[in-house]
């Protein structure tokens with residue numbers, strides 16, 4: 001599956017807002033109906049019966065296309081499934097879906113999508129006007145599986161999700177492990193060589209992003225909420241953030257493409273990623289905003305690697321990465337790392353950022369306890385071509 005993003009231009013925002021608000025109303029109704037169901041049955045559980053009953057009730061009260069309504073109901077129950085899964089694994093903090101929404105993504109499935117004379121017509125049920133837009137040039141109508149209406153960074157976008165052809169799998173069993181981190185967005189290891197992807201420029205963009213948010217927030221907080229000044233500032237803030245996010249995105253794309261090419265050159269059959277779903281508990285970033293952006297980058301890198309690898313016929317596997325950055329690959333001693341070099345009391349030393357990737361490699365092979373033998377190759381660094389800003393000194397120019 002791939003997604004093509006299309007920025008909507010010719011339709012008033014209020015119309016799009018109404019759709020996602022209607023979708024939120026479906027979601028909120030799900031919350032309410034589930035309570036009714038639970039009350040009638042005495043305890044909280046979900047079943048096929050419960051889902052069918054909800055669908056029936058929603059069809060009576062809600063607008064939008066019936067498939068769009070069903071999609072939100074499915075999302076709601078996915079939330080429940082996730083909750084049960086986490087509970088089973090001993091997570092006591094997790095909650096089932098319980099928050100009311102003001103807006104949420106609207107989805108059109110195949111039966112709601114019509115195409116005539118270059119125009120796409122997205123049906124929104126009997127009482128609502130259908131959404132009518134020209135078909136973007138890059139989109140093949142026959143391959144579309146669903147379309148999402150997404151509010152992304154202050155503006156509405158249509159996300160066309162379409163199927164891609166299956167690629168023949170690479171037969172080799174060679175493994176490339178990847179450690180996704182803060183200092184280096186990616187460090188990979190193939191059993192012999194370690195490659196570091198430099199993250200300095202990306203980190204500077206993160207800092208700039210936080211700075212922009214902080215400075216705008218200060219100015220916005222002085223305005224009356226909803227005033228004209230308030231609105232312009234919010235708009236300008238999003239515009240700036242969008243630009244920075246695009247730059248970060250671009251960097252992540254370049255790095256992951258280089259990485260995918262490297263794997264392909266070396267004829268790797270499997271890419272192993274550390275599973276990052278627990279990262280939120282284990283890392284203390286201090287500030288909430290920092291955490292959010294890092295989390296976002298983690299997910300983004302994982303997604304980019306996954307789809308780029310699949311396109312090349314390389315399998316992607318996730319494994320639990322706990323302790324991989326602290327354990328000595330030679331003697332299994334665990335220690336907190338400080339400084340640039342990882343130095344173990346057994347005499348093993350290596351660049352600290354390579355440790356995680358080496359251990360993920362070993363862990364996937366099932367020989368986490370086997371010591372590495374012999375000297376390791378010195379890690380190789382890959383940098384991005386960073387746009388050079390003109391110097392501000394008069395003498396320099």
Ligand SMILES: [Zn+2]
Nearest residue numbers: 328331344346
């Ligand atoms: Zn050691």
